Amino acid sequence: MVLQRADLLSLLDKLTVEEKIGQLIQLAPPFFEGAKSEGDITGPLATMGVTKEDARYAGSALGVAGADEVKAIQDAYLEKSRHKIPLLMMADVVHGYETIFPVPLAIGCSWDLELAKKSAEIAAKEATASGIHVTFAPMVDLVRDPRWGRVMESTGEDPLLNSLYAKAFVKGYQGEDYPESHDHLAACVKHMAAYGAPEGGRDYNTVDMSERQLREYYLPAYKAALDEGCEMVMTAFNTVDGIPATGNKKLMRTLLRDEWGFDGVVISDWGAVKEMIPHGVAADEKEAALKAINAGVDIEMMTACYVNHLTELIESGDISETLLDESVLRILELKNKLGLFEDPYRSATKEKETQTVFSKEHRKVAREQAEKSCVLLKNEEGVLPLEKSSKVAVIGPFAKGKDILGPWSMQGKIENAVPLVEGMQTYFSPDQLVVAEGCGIENGTPEQLEEALHAAKQSDVVVLALGESSDMSGEAGSLADIRLPKVQRELIRKVKELNKELVVVLFNGRPLDLDGVIHEADAILEAWYPGTEGGAAVAALLTGHANPSGRLSMSIPYSVGQIPVYYNSFNTGRPQGAPNAQERYVSQYLDIPNEPLFPFGYGMSYTTFEYRDVALSSTTLTQNEPITVTVKVANTGGVEGEEVVQLYVRDVAGEVIRPVKELKGFEKVTIAPGEEETVEFTIEEKDLRYHHSDLEFSSDNGEFVAYVGSNSRDTKAYPFTLVSSK
Structure with missing residues (x-):
């Protein structure tokens, strides 16, 4: 039975200060007894300043996956818990759990809100069957700079489109019958605020903009998610008006809680509380803890500033225990809302997990989403769809390559991904297909190139499957050069010399600078990271069994030198192309156009x-x-x-x-x-x-x-x- 508020207040009153602080701590699986990786606290985990002792009262765990592991951790924790307060299990279920959908930027290109909602519903169903209570999604950061690797996790550059997707994802994750339905989980919107606007496109970097700009473009999607009932908010790594978001009282209390009326749980991103020290706004962990708790951060993820210093701050009078109680109560209320006091597993069992995860029905929706997310950018002389009688060479690192799930693929298994060649085999006989790798993603050999050219010479049309490996995008995946790797551009140039019809399929997580591609290819299909069923979806599009309908949710630059380039820009007092504009003294580049190569909303079809x-x-x-x-x-x-x-x-x-x-x-x-x-x-x-x-x-x-x-x-x-x- 769900507890009444009086029961929660009574429980809160029974907790010691140490137990209360524990509820504010979130740790990874190795810190908990019963975890598969129990005791393996190495690498980055070892530098966070957290110990296994800190897990005694910890209120939540992140990155736990699988019903058996969740049950083992929860059982071991509750056995030693004085008040039997269950753990919250959280994870990054961003674009699928084991059935992986296209990355969110690709989903944004579908302009299909209902299908986006369906993908979140399926992700929630698989995740909850596996014991997860909260997903760190949706990520709704507005993005204008493709050098930033996490653009793949956003739905694009427009505040309205992002807001509509924010609502759709929250509806899908939480469901209309949430929290009673154990097929849905709590959503956590991230990263508040303006994480998608780092200077130079470099992850974790400074963000500096006016409050008007922030409110006009960057805040609407967070607000939309919260208006839809999103349970949690994650703070951003970056500064907002000179103050890191995690310690930004104006942002996280005055705006989020007072102005917007949000009374749910606020969680830091990984290590972000302690990172206020290198940011230069906290002299030590104690000051970082003080600023975060005053800003309204309820859960500290993966550092020990709260556990090491909140007691001291209360005893010294720097903060009141009432402030601590507010955070603890919000966490207890979420646990109670999810029914964890009654059922700490929320019906998750190994049997349910086996029946639910990666089902045929879920994969069918993943394929549909992939088909609708790909964007046809170029199609000279109607090269696509491919003729049924053609002999086709499929060449490139993504011909047979299965690295098409993209970052944040949770429990997605790369071995389950459908590669392009497998998809093409559905529509062409073995004697019509010739396959060669051509090169790796970043390196190649003369032998690979020779094999590719031999395959191309035997064909009527060449399909080059090119792109980025998953670790070239995503968090910490910032790049200054966003062209295809040199070895792939060289492969295009060599194949082009054969005068064959040339189709390029791109598997990537960001809009690329298409230098070395746009003029050489007769057709270009932007597939992004299309997920588990990606190869099947792309093959259906190349052969006309599906008609491309994706439209860009983020502009593709003419050159990296334009960035940031986006459709809803401001004019200047000397706009290029205005009546009576001078030839030179206007706002323009002398060597490239002002406009992107392909604008927001663009995409081709096989019809007109x-x-x-x-x-x-x-x-x-x-x-x-x-x-x-x-x-x-x-x-x-x-x-x-x-x-x-x-x-x-x-x-x-x-x-x-x-x-x-x-x-x-x-x-x-x-x-x-x-x-x-x-x-x-x-x-x-x-x-x-x-x-x-x-x-x-x-x-x-x-x-x-x-x-x-x-x-x-x-x-x-x-x-x-x-x-x-x-």
Whole structure:
């Protein structure tokens, strides 16, 4: 039975200060009795300043996986627990548990919120069957710099799209019947705040921006997740206005708790409390503990500042025990909400785990998600889909390579991944396929290259499967050079010399600088890290058994020198291409375009679409009378396809500078050949609000422009006026 609040308060009153502090500590499995890796505290674990003794009262564990291990740790812990308060089991279930879906950036490119929600539901079902109570997801950091390796973990560069995905993921993880359903778990939104904007794209680096910029672009997705009921918040590693997020009282208390009303659990990222010392805002662990607890951080992950110093801080009067009690109560309330006092395993058993994890049904959804997440970037002369009668050379490190799960794959097993060649064998006979590695991901041999060229000469068309290894992206995966490795670019150049039709499939975790690819390839399919069923999905797309429908959720740069490059940028006083603009003295590069190579929202199909009869219900919008925008979209090609119809708006003259375009709505429609669909959008006054110089969130009367099109670049403009009653 779930305890009443009075019961929790009574339990809290019985705890010693030491036991209370223990609830605020989170440790990895090796610190706990019963863990598979029990006693193996080496490497980074050995430098965290935590000991096995600290695990006596620890309130939660991270990275535990598998029903048997969870039960063993929980049983050993409860046996020695004076008050039988169960552990919270947490893990990074980011894009799947064992059935691995495409990385979140790829899911963002599907523009399919329902399918994103379904992927989170499946991840939750597998994770809970394996004993996990909380996932460190969704990651909703807005990203504009592909040098940062963790862009793969975000859904992209747009605050509206990220917010909608944040809601969808939370709905999927927690479910409508949460917490009663043991097939769902608690979600933890991360990383608050602005972790996706580090200077130079270098992980853990400084973030420096105005509060207006923070509120306008970076905060909305966190707020959206919390509005959907997300249970937890994880602090970011970076600074916000000069103060590390983990010790930032203005951010984590004034904004998060007081302004937004969040009363759930706040957890630090790994080691982030102690990292305030090298940040230069804490002289020692004691000061770090003081700043974190004052900022409202309830759980310290993997360092011992709280356990070593909170008692001393209370005894000295630097903090009150009441402050400690607030954090402990929030943790107890979450454990109680999840029903852990009644069932500390939440129905997880080895039998349930075996029946649930990596099922055929789950893999089917993973394949569908992968098909809808790939983006067709180029298709000269209709090279794709491949002809059924073609002889195809599949060449490259990802031809047979299974490193397609991507970072944060939790319990995903690389041996279960479907490689591209296996997928292609479904559609081509053995005598139609010739396979060669060509090179490794970062190195190669003359023999490999010779074998590849021999294979290419035998074929009608060459499919080069290229990209990044998983450890080239993800956390701590920052790169200054985001081109394909030199050996792969050399492979492209050599194959190009054979004058064969050349298709490049990219497996990677970030938008790449496509120098050495874009001009050489006849077709380019961006597959990202597509997950367990990736090879099957990509093969279906290459052969036309599935029609590409992905659209970029993050711009692909023309050159790394443009970064950050994103669609919703500001104009300058000397914009390139403006009427009467000078040839030189405008805001431009002299050697490359200003615009990205492929813009936000871009993606091709095997069919063509035509936008017709765009109409506004009125050219005047008021507080009580919205405008309806309608457009007819016709499939003018020969096969059924999905189109993402996109609506953007520009505020022509704001109180502060406004972006050249902002996404305000989209709809993904399936249209048969020769048919058309009518898509309707509604623009309300509230859609035109933004943060003014005094941070007031309101709209301005005046001129606006609505843009309708297939991506952020290819749109047509329709002006209207806001006349508000305020």
